[in-house]
Amino acid sequence: METGLFTFLIVNLIKIVVVVVILLMAVAYTVLLERKLVGRIQNRWGPSRVGPFGLLQPLADGAKLFLKEDLMPFAVERPLYVLAPMIALGCALTSIAVIPFGANIQWHGVDLFQISDVSIGLLILLGITSVGVYGIALSGWSSNNKYSLLGALRASAQVISYELALGLALVGVVMRAGSLRLRDIVNVQTGHSLVAFLHWNFFGGFQFVAFFIYLMAAYAETNRAPFDLPEAESELTAGYHTEYSSMKFAMFFMAEYANMITVGCVATLLFFGGWTSPFGHFLSGSGPVSTAILSVFWFVAKVFFFLFLYIWVRGTLPRFRYDQLMGFGWTFLVPVAIANIVVTGLWMGLSLPAH
Amino acid sequence: MQNHPYIWNYIPLLMQVGIVGLMTLGMVTMSWFIGRHRNLKDKLEAYECGIPAEGDARGRFSVRFYMVAMLFILFDVEAVFMIPWAVIYRRLPAITGSQLFGFWEMVVYLGFVVVGVFYVWKKGVLDWASDKADL
Numbered sequence: 116m117e118t119g120l121f122t123f124l125i126v127n128l129i130k131i132v133v134v135v136v137i138l139l140m141a142v143a144y145t146v147l148l149e150r151k152l153v154g155r156i157q158n159r160w161g162p163s164r165v166g167p168f169g170l171l172q173p174l175a176d177g178a179k180l181f182l183k184e185d186l187m188p189f190a191v192e193r194p195l196y197v198l199a200p201m202i203a204l205g206c207a208l209t210s211i212a213v214i215p216f217g218a219n220i221q222w223h224g225v226d227l228f229q230i231s232d233v234s235i236g237l238l239i240l241l242g243i244t245s246v247g248v249y250g251i252a253l254s255g256w257s258s259n260n261k262y263s264l265l266g267a268l269r270a271s272a273q274v275i276s277y278e279l280a281l282g283l284a285l286v287g288v289v290m291r292a293g294s295l296r297l298r299d300i301v302n303v304q305t306g307h308s309l310v311a312f313l314h315w316n317f318f319g320g321f322q323f324v325a326f327f328i329y330l331m332a333a334y335a336e337t338n339r340a341p342f343d344l345p346e347a348e349s350e351l352t353a354g355y356h357t358e359y360s361s362m363k364f365a366m367f368f369m370a371e372y373a374n375m376i377t378v379g380c381v382a383t384l385l386f387f388g389g390w391t392s393p394f395g396h397f398l399s400g401s402g403p404v405s406t407a408i409l410s411v412f413w414f415v416a417k418v419f420f421f422l423f424l425y426i427w428v429r430g431t432l433p434r435f436r437y438d439q440l441m442g443f444g445w446t447f448l449v450p451v452a453i454a455n456i457v458v459t460g461l462w463m464g465l466s467l468p469a470h
Numbered sequence: 471m472q473n474h475p476y477i478w479n480y481i482p483l484l485m486q487v488g489i490v491g492l493m494t495l496g497m498v499t500m501s502w503f504i505g506r507h508r509n510l511k512d513k514l515e516a517y518e519c520g521i522p523a524e525g526d527a528r529g530r531f532s533v534r535f536y537m538v539a540m541l542f543i544l545f546d547v548e549a550v551f552m553i554p555w556a557v558i559y560r561r562l563p564a565i566t567g568s569q570l571f572g573f574w575e576m577v578v579y580l581g582f583v584v585v586g587v588f589y590v591w592k593k594g595v596l597d598w599a600s601d602k603a604d605l
C-alpha cells in the first residue's frame with residue numbers, strides 16, 4: 116500500500132504534537148522529581164502542598180511563571196534578548212525528533228515511535244545540541260549585564276570544550292554499528308538470550324569507557340552539577356539568565372531539563388540497548404500491541420534511570436573550579452576518548468573477518 | 471517496511487522545527503501579554519545586586535575564551551573527519567583487502583591530532599590557573 120503524502124503529513128503532525136506535549140509534561144515532572152529527590156537527599160520533604168504529594172506543583176509553577184511580569188531592561192539588545200530563550204528551548208525540543216523511543220511499529224506506513232527516521236540521526240542530534248549554544252551565548256551578550264556575560268562566556272567555553280570529548284566518545288559506538296542511524300545502533304546491541312543485556316555496548320562492546328566519557332561530557336554540556344559553573348549562584352547570581360524573568364526565564368529552565376531528557380535518551384540508545392528488553396525475548400512482547408507497550412516501557416525505564424542518576428549526582432557532588440573543569444575536559448577526557456577509539460579500532464580490526 | 475520515498479523522512483523533522491519554533495514564539499508572546507507591566511526605572515536597570523551598575527558590561531575579558539573557541543573549531547573538524555571512517559570501518563577489510571589497513575591509516579591521522587593536543591597543552595593554553603601561559 117502506497118502511503119499518500121496527505122496521510123503522511125497528518126499522521127506525522129499528530130505524532131509530533133503528541134510527542135512535544137509528552138516531552139513538556141516530562142520536563143515539568145522531571146523538575147518535580149528533582150525537587151523531591153534533592154529534598155530527600157538533603158533530609159527534607161520537597162514540595163508537598165500542591166495536590167497529593169505535591170504532584171500539581173509543576174502546573175502551579177507554570178501558571179505562576181506565566182503571570183509574572185516580563186521585564187525588558189533598558190540596556191538589553193531587544194531582538195537577541197527575545198530570540199535567545201527561543202533558540203535554547205527550540206533546540207532542546209527539536210532534538211527529540213530523531214530519537215526512536217519504541218520498537219519499529221508501522222501504522223499507515225508511518226513509524227509510530229520515531230518522528231524522523233533519518234540515516235544521519237546521530238549527526239543531526241549532535242548538530243542540534245551544538246546550535247543550542249547560540250541560545251546561551253546570545254542571552255549573555257544581549258542582556259548587557261556583567262553576570263550574564265561572564266556566565267554565558269563560561270557556559271559557551273565549557274559546552275564547546277566538552278562537545279569535543281562527547282563527539283569522540285561516540286565514534287567508538289558508530290564503529291561498532293557501522294551506521295549513524297539510531298535504530299541501526301540499537302539493533303546491533305540486540306540479543307535473544309536471557310542475558311541479552313551483555314550485547315549492550317556498555318558491556319558487550321567494551322564501550323564502557325566511552326560511556327563514562329559521554330556521561331561526564333553530557334553533564335557538562337547540559338550545565339548540570341557538578342559542572343554547573345555558568346550558574347554558580349555564589350559567584351554569578353544566576354549566570355546567563357540573570358536578566359530574564361517570567362516565561363523567558365522558564366524557557367531556559369525547561370531547555371535545561373529537556374536537554375537532560377535527551378541526554379538520557381541518547382545514553383540509553385547508544386550504550387544500553389534502547390527500547391529492547393534486557394532479557395532478550397523475555398518481556399519483549401509477542402504481538403504488535405504488547406511489543407509497543409513493552410518497548411516503550413523499557414525505553415522509559417532506562418531514561419528514568421539516567422534522570423535519577425543526574426539528580427543523584429547533583430545532590431552528591433560539589434561544584435568544580437573553573438580551571439579544573441577546563442583542564443579535565445581537555446587534558447583528560449579528550450586523550451582518553453582518542454585512546455578509546457584506537458583500542459576499539461584495533462580490537463575490531465583483529466576480530467573482523469579479512470573478507 | 472517503509473513504503474514511501476526515503477527523502478520523506480526529513481519532512482517530519484522540518485515539521486518539528488516549525489512547530490517548536492511557533493510554540494516558543496507563542497510562549498514569549500504570551501508571557502509578554504499576560505504578565506502585568508509596572509515599569510520602574512530602578513527595576514529596569516542592569517542587575518548588580520542592588521548597587522548602581524557601572525559602565526557597560528561588554529568590556530574586555532580573558533583571551534582564553536577566544537583561544538578555546540579557536541581550538542574547538544580545529545579539533546571539532548578533526549573529530550568530524552573521523553565519523554565517515556567510523557561508519558565504514560566494519561567494511562574496510564573487505565574494501566582494502568587488508569585486515570588492519572584502515573586502522574593504521576586512522577592511527578596516523580590520530581597521531582597528528584594527539585600531537586596537536588599535546589602542543590597546546592604544553593603551550594599552557596589549557597592551564598587556566600597560570601597567568602604565565604604563552605598565549
